[in-house]
Structure formats: structure tokens, C-alpha cells
Amino acid sequence: MASLLDIFGFLSVLLRAATLVFEALTVGGVIFRCAIARDNVSGARGLARCLIFSAGLLATVQAAYVGANSSILMASTGLAWDDVKGAEFCISGALTIAGAAMVAVFALGKPPLGTAACSIGCALILCGAVMTSHAVARLEHRWALAALTLTHHLAGDAWIGGMPYLVLSLRREPDPALAGRFSRMALISVVALAGAGAAMSAFYISSAGSLTGTAYGIMVLAKAFLTSVVVLLGALNRRALQRLARDSAHRLGAIASGPLRANLAASLLRVRKFAEVEAGIGITILLAAASLTSSPPAIDVQADRVTANEMADRMAPRWPRMETPRASELSPATPLPADLSSSMPGSFVPGEQVQPQTQADIAWSEYNHHWAGLIVGAIGLLSLAARRAAWARHWPLAFLGLAVFLLVRADSENWPLGPRGFWESFQVAEVAQHRLFVLLIVAFAAFEWRVQTSRVPMDRASLVFPAVCAVGGALLLTHSHSLGNIKEAFLVELSHLPLAILAVMAGWSRWLEIRVSPDPNRFSVRQAAPWIWPVCFILIGAILMNYREA
Amino acid sequence: MQIHLKTRNYPTFAAAMMLCACPAWAHAILMGASPAAHQIVSGKTVPIKLRFNSRIDGKRSKLTLLGPDGKERPLIVESQPASDTLAAKAEGLTPGSYVLRWQVLAADGHITRGEVPFKAQ
Numbered sequence: 001m002a003s004l005l006d007i008f009g010f011l012s013v014l015l016r017a018a019t020l021v022f023e024a025l026t027v028g029g030v031i032f033r034c035a036i037a038r039d040n041v042s043g044a045r046g047l048a049r050c051l052i053f054s055a056g057l058l059a060t061v062q063a064a065y066v067g068a069n070s071s072i073l074m075a076s077t078g079l080a081w082d083d084v085k086g087a088e089f090c091i092s093g094a095l096t097i098a099g100a101a102m103v104a105v106f107a108l109g110k111p112p113l114g115t116a117a118c119s120i121g122c123a124l125i126l127c128g129a130v131m132t133s134h135a136v137a138r139l140e141h142r143w144a145l146a147a148l149t150l151t152h153h154l155a156g157d158a159w160i161g162g163m164p165y166l167v168l169s170l171r172r173e174p175d176p177a178l179a180g181r182f183s184r185m186a187l188i189s190v191v192a193l194a195g196a197g198a199a200m201s202a203f204y205i206s207s208a209g210s211l212t213g214t215a216y217g218i219m220v221l222a223k224a225f226l227t228s229v230v231v232l233l234g235a236l237n238r239r240a241l242q243r244l245a246r247d248s249a250h251r252l253g254a255i256a257s258g259p260l261r262a263n264l265a266a267s268l269l270r271v272r273k274f275a276e277v278e279a280g281i282g283i284t285i286l287l288a289a290a291s292l293t294s295s296p297p298a299i300d301v302q303a304d305r306v307t308a309n310e311m312a313d314r315m316a317p318r319w320p321r322m323e324t325p326r327a328s329e330l331s332p333a334t335p336l337p338a339d340l341s342s343s344m345p346g347s348f349v350p351g352e353q354v355q356p357q358t359q360a361d362i363a364w365s366e367y368n369h370h371w372a373g374l375i376v377g378a379i380g381l382l383s384l385a386a387r388r389a390a391w392a393r394h395w396p397l398a399f400l401g402l403a404v405f406l407l408v409r410a411d412s413e414n415w416p417l418g419p420r421g422f423w424e425s426f427q428v429a430e431v432a433q434h435r436l437f438v439l440l441i442v443a444f445a446a447f448e449w450r451v452q453t454s455r456v457p458m459d460r461a462s463l464v465f466p467a468v469c470a471v472g473g474a475l476l477l478t479h480s481h482s483l484g485n486i487k488e489a490f491l492v493e494l495s496h497l498p499l500a501i502l503a504v505m506a507g508w509s510r511w512l513e514i515r516v517s518p519d520p521n522r523f524s525v526r527q528a529a530p531w532i533w534p535v536c537f538i539l540i541g542a543i544l545m546n547y548r549e550a
Numbered sequence: 551m552q553i554h555l556k557t558r559n560y561p562t563f564a565a566a567m568m569l570c571a572c573p574a575w576a577h578a579i580l581m582g583a584s585p586a587a588h589q590i591v592s593g594k595t596v597p598i599k600l601r602f603n604s605r606i607d608g609k610r611s612k613l614t615l616l617g618p619d620g621k622e623r624p625l626i627v628e629s630q631p632a633s634d635t636l637a638a639k640a641e642g643l644t645p646g647s648y649v650l651r652w653q654v655l656a657a658d659g660h661i662t663r664g665e666v667p668f669k670a671q
Contacts, residue, residue: 072661076653077612087610089659137577137604137657139634294660296579300603 015065017290017478019096021283022058023125026103027154028161029054030118033107036162036181037169046172047165051107058125059100066093092131099124129153134204134297145203151196156289159189160230160282167275174268176244183238190231197224203299210298213305215490217298222477222497223288226281226504233278236525237271244268273515274525277508284474284504291478304487306494314491320370320545321363327417329360357488362549368409369547375402377541383534386452393452396465399445407438444468466510466533473503488549495547499540506536577660578602580652581634585668591643592671598625598638598650600666605633605657612653613638618646625650633657643670 029051037047070084084090102121106114130136130153135145166182169175201211201220211217244267357365375398382395411434412418414425425431448465450456477500509532516526582601585591598613613625613636625638636654650666 069659069661073610073655076661077610079610084610087607087655087659088657089655092659132659134577134604134658139605293658294577296577296603300579300581 013290013294013478015061015068016293017287018061019058019065020129020286020290022054022061022100023096023129023153024157024161024283024286025054025164026051026058026100026161027122027125027157028159028163029165030103030122031158031185032162032165032169032182034115034118035185036178037165045108046168048107050165050168052104055100055104055107055121059097059104062093062096062100062128066090088136089132092128094128095124095131096128099126099128126150126153126157133293138203141203145200148196148200148203151192152200155189155192155196156286159186159193160279160286162186163275163279163282167272167279170268170272170275174265174272176241176264176268179237179241179268179271180245183234183241186234187238190227190234194227204297206299209305209307210301212311213307213490214298214301215493216292216295216301218494218497219288219292219295220298222501223285223292225501226285226288229505230278230281230285233274233281233525237274237278240267240271240274270516270519274512276515277512280470280508280511281504284470284477287474287478304490306487306490310487310491311494314494314548315546317546318548320373321366322370323363324367325360325363327364327412330364330412331358331361357549359550364409364412365549366547368405369544371405372402373541373544373547375399375405375541376544377538380534380537380539380541383537394449396445396448396452399441399448403438403441403445406434406441410434440468462514463511466507466514468507469503469510469533470507473500473505473507476500476503492549495543498543502536502540502543506533506540509533509536577658578604578606578654578656578662580664580666583650583666585650585666587666588668590669590671594641594643596640596643596670598636598640599631600636600652600654601632602634602636602654602656606630606636607655607657608636610655611636614651615640616649616651618644618648622651645671 029047033044033047033051037044066089069089070081070087073079073084073087074081099121102124103118106117106121108114109117130146130149133146133149135142135149138145162182162185166179169178197220205211205217205220211221244264247263379395379398382392382398385392386395408416411425411428411431414420414428414431415422418425420428426435444464447461451462451465476496509529512526513529513533516529518526579602580600581603582599584599585596600613608627608630611627613627614622615625616622625640628637628639631637636652640648640650647667647669650668651663652666653661653663655661
């Protein structure tokens with residue numbers, strides 16, 4: 001049972017993240033259709049199909065989330081479904097499912113009935129979202145916080161959720177007026193999003209110490225950083241659109257001529273490809289938000305906050321550890337769930353570490369991180385060298401070394417180094433995940449190697465590597481080490497957060513490099529992109545080589 | 551489960567940017583407990599009060615007491631004195647070490663678990 005609970009727990013976090021993403025795509029899609037693509041009849045059916053798909057997935061993941069959470073609750077408390085179904089998360093889930101179903105059913109409906117029904121559906125979805133937010137669980141300022149949360153969701157959904165629809169619309173028909181309308185709505189949304197976010201931070205964080213010394217605080221900082229990157233890209237796109245509008249106005253009489261039409265299409269193609277990156281990073285922000293909703297607000301975490309001095313001490317540069325302790329020196333393997341006498345899969349007393357690390361455990365982990373850092377740093381340097389030296393184009397093969405290293409060393413309690421056998425170790429969800437990721441690393445290293453050495457054409461195949469980097473970084477961002485904000489776990493998380501952000505930046509800058517042709521006439525983010533991702537890899541390597549647990 | 555994870559097992563996967571989300575049931579946290587962690591109490595009956603940082607669904611939360619004999623018994627959760635508080639009574643205590651185990655459902659749907667060890671004399 002403990003093993004099942006563990007798997008359900010893992011799934012529930014993923015489902016929560018998926019709920020946020022599909023909520024944005026559903027609500028954002030309805031707003032886009034009603035307010036942005038209003039007279040764009042040619043693409044209406046395509047947008048409606050995407051909307052139906054998003055709403056259907058929202059209903060599905062929400063049902064799965066309620067099911068998983070209910071199962072955990074019933075299995076761990078002995079309650080029956082009749083006792084559980086009245087819980088607030090079940091009611092909010094029902095609202096979300098009903099709202100998503102309404103949107104899916106009426107997405108193809110004509111105004112005013114279709115628009116009204118979809119709007120009601122969105123209202124239900126947003127009510128459901130607010131009901132499972134931190135705001136409703138608070139004892140003080142509940143209604144003010146609920147209003148801010150609603151504003152935050154609505155603005156985020158309109159902006160981030162609308163971006164994929166913008167990309168789809170521009171792919172179908174390069175319409176500068178539509179892009180301009182979206183840009184104006186995005187501007188309003190960003191102001192509302194940032195305003196509501198700042199006001200909520202004043203409630204939930206309240207001091208500089210809790211901003212930098214708690215998991216919640218640093219996740220908010222990460223979210224703010226990524227939001228500023230998307231705002232920067234959006235601002236560049238807005239400027240391009242304004243320039244386009246000016247040029248079009250100057251040459252209004254000649255707009256139908258061939259060269260100008262081609263110029264317009266090329267400019268909007270560029271806008272669309274930048275919007276792909278905006279949408280990708282925007283969805284990453286939603287994943288970070290999912291992580292935030294499952295962390296206690298910083299204001300509630302009083303014990304074990306990490307001070308600036310402690311952070312500076314941990315982050316101070318030191319020489320990497322190149323000697324490993326023997327596996328036999330490590331603390332004994334944790335009993336498998338089946339061996340535990342209690343069905344409780346995990347518990348904690350805030351501020352108290354249940355299973356302290358030994359010196360050998362720490363040395364083992366640091367050695368792993370430092371060698372991984374060396375490999376990743378080398379990948380960054382080799383990818384830079386590959387611009388001059390043909391032999392360096394084989395740099396993706398270095399990932400294979402990393403995969404083997406991880407397979408052998410990441411889970412020392414398990415095969416091949418630990419007492420648990422290969423198949424037995426799959427009972428531990430974390431080990432099963434690691435094995436899956438080793439396979440993925442091998443697969444995408446092979447893929448990128450074929451791209452770099454021109455064994456496959458530079459088309460969609462070349463997007464696999466940046467996509468995997470970006471998705472990996474996004475998943476790392478949703479990862480949380482901290483329960484009850486244990487100090488050591490927080491310090492570990494503090495080093496993983498920059499890694500996640502750098503991975504996201506590496507992935508999307510490489511994506512930009514592949515997707516957008518350089519403009520020789522002006523310097524832009526595109527010109528910097530080929531340098532950004534190798535530098536990100538070098539920085540990831542440097543952070544890993546300086547990683548410490550004590 | 552995640553409290554059993556050892557950081558040496560935290561994957562260097564970070565290097566490959568491929569770490570996966572882990573469960574983070576960490577919303578409702580204990581702000582105050584009576585008896586407090588590691589407190590020594592006297593008497594056969596001890597009132598228990600746990601205060602959290604958020605509203606708690608008392609009907610769907612549970613308290614159990616692990617006794618010195620290694621047996622775990624459920625405690626009856628009393629009606630909530632406040633929306634953020636759980637109350638119960640531990641009866642028939644004999645001298646020895648106890649662990650109060652709690653599991654709460656927060657109003658936002660998160661399930662959190664924890665322990666409060668104490669001693670009876």
C-alpha cells in the first residue's frame with residue numbers, strides 16, 4: 001500500500017501541473033477566440049478544435065487528480081468514498097470538470113450562445129482553481145487573497161494560455177492586426193498578473209528574509225525571473241509589430257504588391273517563432289506555479305530559514321571532490337515500502353531531519369554532482385569548439401558517459417552497487433524514474449549526435465535536443481526537496497533552482513537558434529542565442545562542480 | 551516517501567536537466583503542538599491539540615498514537631476548536647515513549663503527514 005501511495009503522490013503533483021497548463025489553454029483559448037480572433041472566420045474551426053482538445057484534457061486530468069487524491073485519502077484514513085466526496089478538493093474538481101465540459105461542448109457554438117456558455121464554463125474553471133489555492137486555506141484576508149488569486153489566474157491564462165493560439169493563428173494566416181490585438185491584451189494581462197502577484201507576495205512572503213530563505217520565496221523569485229524573460233521577448237515582438245504597422249501605414253497603397261507582402265509574411269513568421277519560445281517558457285512558469293501551490297507560504301515557515309551568511313558559505317567556490325567513498329561506507333539501505341511495519345509512506349516533524357546524512361553519504365553525493373558537472377561543462381565547451389573544429393561536433397556522445405555514470409552511481413542502494421537487485425529496485429519510484437531518465441538521455445544523445453554530424457537533416461529532428469533540455473529544466477523546476485522547509489534540503493534546492501532555469505534558457509535559446517533565421521541588419525536575441533545555450537551548459541557544469549551538502 | 555530519500559541519491563540528473571517532479575505534500579504545516587515535540591507529560595490522560603498554518607478538514611484528518619509497545623491505535627478527533635486546529639485525547643497512557651502521528655487534509659486539498667514524539671512518565 002505504501003508503494004501505491006507513493007506512486008499516487010508522484011502522479012498527483014504531475015496532474016496538478018497538467019491541470020494548470022490545460023486550465024490556461026482552455027481559459028486562454030476562450031479569451032483568444034472571443035477577444036482576439038473575433039472576426040478571423042477562416043481559422044475559427046481550427047482554434048475551436050484546439051480548445052475542445054484542451055478542455056477535454058483539463059476535464060480528464062482534473063478527474064484523474066480528484067481520483068488520485070481521493071484514493072490516497074481513502075487508503076490512508078480508511079474513509080469511504082461517501083465520506084470523501086464532500087471534501088473541498090472534490091467540489092472544486094467537479095466545478096472544473098463541469099466548466100471544461102461546457103467549453104468543449106460549446107466551443108463550436110455561434111455567438112451569443114456559444115460565447116456565453118464558454119464564458120460560464122471559464123468562470124466555473126476559475127472558481128475551481130481558486131478553491132484549491134492557498135487563498136482559501138488561509139485564516140486571515142481570505143477573500144482579498146481569493147480575489148487576487150482569481151486575477152492572477154485570469155491574467156496568466158489570457159496571456160500564457162493565449163500564446164499557443166496566437167502561434168496557430170499566425171501559422172494559418174499572417175494577420176498583423178490579430179497579432180497587434182494579442183500584444184495589447186498581453187500588455188494588460190502582464191500588468192494585472194504582476195500587480196496581483198506582488199500583492200499576494202506581500203501577504204505570503206512579507207519579508208526579504210523569507211523571500212530568500214524559504215523554498216516558497218525562491219520559487220517566487222524563479223517565477224518572476226522567467227516571467228521577465230517572457231515579457232522581454234513579448235516586448236521585442238511588440239516592437240516588431242509596431243515597426244511593421246508603421247511600415248505598412250507608410251506604404252498602404254503598395255501593400256498588395258508582391259515584395260511587401262513577402263516582407264510582411266516574413267516579419268510575422270519571425271513574430272510567430274518568437275511566440276513559440278514565449279509560449280514554451282510561459283508553460284514552464286505554470287509548472288513552477290504548480291510547485292508553488294504545494295509549498296507552504298514563506299510567512300508560515302519560521303523555523304530553519306536560511307540566512308544570507310549560510311547561503312554565502314554554502315555557495316563559496318571550493319575545489320571539486322574527485323575522490324569517492326566506498327559504497328560499503330554509506331549508511332544502510334532504506335527498507336523497501338513492503339518491509340515497513342507502518343503503512344505511512346513518509347512523515348516529518350518540521351525542523352527535524354528524520355534520516356540524517358553521514359559524512360560518507362555527503363561525500364558520495366558531492367562526488368556524483370562534481371563529476372556530472374565536469375561532463376556537462378565539457379559538453380558546453382565542446383559545443384562552442386564545434387564551430388571551429390569538426391571533431392568537436394561529436395559532443396553529444398559525452399551524454400552517454402553521463403548516462404552510464406548515473407546508472408551506476410545515482411542510486412547507491414540499488415543495483416549494481418547496492419544490496420537491492422535490478423528488478424527489486426524498481427519498487428522504489430525514484431529509482432524507476434532514474435532508470436527511465438537514463439534511457440531518455442541515451443536516446444536524445446544519440447539523436448543530437450546524428451543531428452550534429454549531419455546524419456539526419458536539420459529539420460524537426462534537431463528540435464528534440466532543445467525540447468528535452470527545456471522540458472527537463474521545467475520538470476526540475478517543479479521538483480521540491482523540502483518538506484517543512486528543512487534547512488539542508490532547502491540549501492540543496494537552492495543549487496538546483498539555477499540549474500533548472502539555466503536548462504530552460506539553454507533549451508529555448510537553442511530552439512530560437514534553430515527556428516529563427518538571423519537578421520543580418522540588426523542585432524537581436526536571435527544573434528545571441530547560439531552563445532546563450534553553450535554558456536548555460538558551462539554554468540550548469542560550474543554550479544554542479546561547486547555543489548555541496550555540508 | 552520523500553523524507554526517506556537520501557541526497558546522495560539525488561540525481562546528478564540535474565546535470566542532464568532531467569530530474570522529475572517529486573511529491574511535495576507540504577502545504578499544511580504544524581505551527582504548534584501540545585504536547586510539544588519531545589515533551590515529557592504526566593498522567594494517564596493527555597489532551598492533544600495541533601495547530602496548523604491553514605484551515606484543516608477535521609472530518610477527513612486522522613490522528614494515531616504509537617505506543618511504547620510498538621502498537622498503533624487511532625485517536626478520536628474531537629470537534630475542531632478552530633478551523634486550523636485538531637484536538638483529541640490520549641487516554642490510558644503508561645510510562646514510555648509515544649509518537650503522535652497526524653495526517654491532515656488542508657482546505658486546498660493537500661494531504662500532509664507528520665509526527666510528534668513525546669514521553670509519558
